[in-house]
Amino acid sequence: xxxxxxxxxxxxxxxxxxxTITCRASxxxxxxxxxxxxxxGRAPTLLIYSASTLRNGVxxxxxxxxxxxxxxxxxxxxxxxxxxxxxxxxxxxxxxxxGPGTKVDF
Amino acid sequence: EVQLVESxxxxxxxxxxxxxxxxxxxxxxxxxxxxWVRQTxxxxxxxxxxxxxxxxxxxxxxxxxGRFSVSRDNSRNTLYLQMNSLRLDDSxxxxxxxxxxxxxxxxxLDYWGQGALxxxxx
Numbered sequence: 001x002x003x004x005x006x007x008x009x010x011x012x013x014x015x016x017x018x019x020t021i022t023c024r025a026s027x028x029x030x031x032x033x034x035x036x037x038x039x040x041g042r043a044p045t046l047l048i049y050s051a052s053t054l055r056n057g058v059x060x061x062x063x064x065x066x067x068x069x070x071x072x073x074x075x076x077x078x079x080x081x082x083x084x085x086x087x088x089x090x091x092x093x094x095x096x097x098x099g100p101g102t103k104v105d106f
Numbered sequence: 107e108v109q110l111v112e113s114x115x116x117x118x119x120x121x122x123x124x125x126x127x128x129x130x131x132x133x134x135x136x137x138x139x140x141x142w143v144r145q146t147x148x149x150x151x152x153x154x155x156x157x158x159x160x161x162x163x164x165x166x167x168x169x170x171x172g173r174f175s176v177s178r179d180n181s182r183n184t185l186y187l188q189m190n191s192l193r194l195d196d197s198x199x200x201x202x203x204x205x206x207x208x209x210x211x212x213x214x215l216d217y218w219g220q221g222a223l224x225x226x227x228x
Contacts, residue, residue, distance in 0.1 A: 001168075034214050043201055043218035044151065055216065087151055091213035095167045096141075098151035 002026050002090050004099035011104055019075040021102045023088035028068045032092035035064055035073045038101075039084045048073065049091075078104070108132040108217045110202050115222030122192050126222055128185035128202030133217075136160070136180040139205040141212035142187050144198035145221070154200070155187065156212035163210050170196070192226045199223050 003026040013019050023033065031051040036044035046055050048064040051071060061076040075082055083106065088099040114126040128140065141156040155166045155176045164176050173191045178184065185202055200222050203215035 032213075036215075043203075043220055044215075045218070046206070046214065046216045049206060049214045089151075089153075094153075094165055094211075094213075096153040096213045098143075098153070100150050 001095055002029065002093065002097055004088055004090055004097050006086075006088060006099040006102050008102060009100065010102065012106060013078050013104060014106070015078055015080055017078045019078050019082075019104060021073040021086055021088075021104075023066075023071040023073070023099050025069045025071075025090055025092075029090045029092035031067050032090055033064070033066065033071045034089045034091055035062075036087045036089065036098075037082075037084045038087065044087060047086075075104075108204070110204065110217060110219035112200060112202055112219045112222035115200065115224045117225045117227060118192055119228050120192060120194060120226055122226075123188070123190045124192065124224060126187040126189070126200055126202075126224070128187075128219060130183045130185065130204075133204070135183040137209065139163075139208045139210055139212040140178065140185050141203050141205065141215055142176065143201045143203055143215070143218075144196075144224075145201070146198045149198075152198075156205075157185070158211070159209040165211075189224070192224075194226050197224060197226045 033051045035048040038044040052064045085101045085103045142154040157176045175188045203218040205212035206214040206216040
């Protein structure tokens with residue numbers, strides 16, 4: 001099975017900061033990488049799929065990059081509503097594993 | 107508006123059974139593969155199972171294979187997860203989630219339900 005890791009596990013940031021989260025797969029997954037945002041007590045929401053394609057309606061301050069085993073989620077200027085936990089997920093092969101998450105807080 | 111609503115969660119003893127239901131609305135249910143994903147504070151998000159749009163092509167994580175089954179009734183816009191031989195580590199919030207475009211495999215999940223809590227405890 002493919003294992004997903006993320007770093008950091010948590011980070012403290014302020015409104016307006018540029019935030020970068022890294023995700024790594026245990027083997028190459030090409031561009032089959034999704035990013036989700038989850039707020040406390042809510043279900044995850046899809047932000048980015050295929051490593052860099054922004055889902056319709058997601059603000060352009062979110063961006064994704066990478067291929068193979070190393071991927072990055074960047075928030076260019078953090079907004080108050082962005083404080084949440086972010087998960088990567090590989091969609092290359094079953095089981096479609098998620099990373100452990102990165103919590104972004106104050 | 108796309109909606110997925112889980113129900114059927116609750117408290118069950120180890121070895122017991124439970125059936126979760128996911129009621130869908132706001133989209134052509136029979137055209138989308140659907141997944142079950144569970145979440146615990148310790149293990150995080152775990153993809154559990156998925157089923158193709160027509161009801162064929164069911165897949166399971168190793169941790170639940172042989173104990174869980176998944177089915178759907180496209181005439182009722184409803185998905186089911188039958189959980190048997192439940193173990194303590196099956197305790198989790200269970201989400202149903204729709205695949206973004208896929209008919210066969212639910213791997214990129216664009217709409218999620220609110221989740222159903224399953225607690226396995228004696």
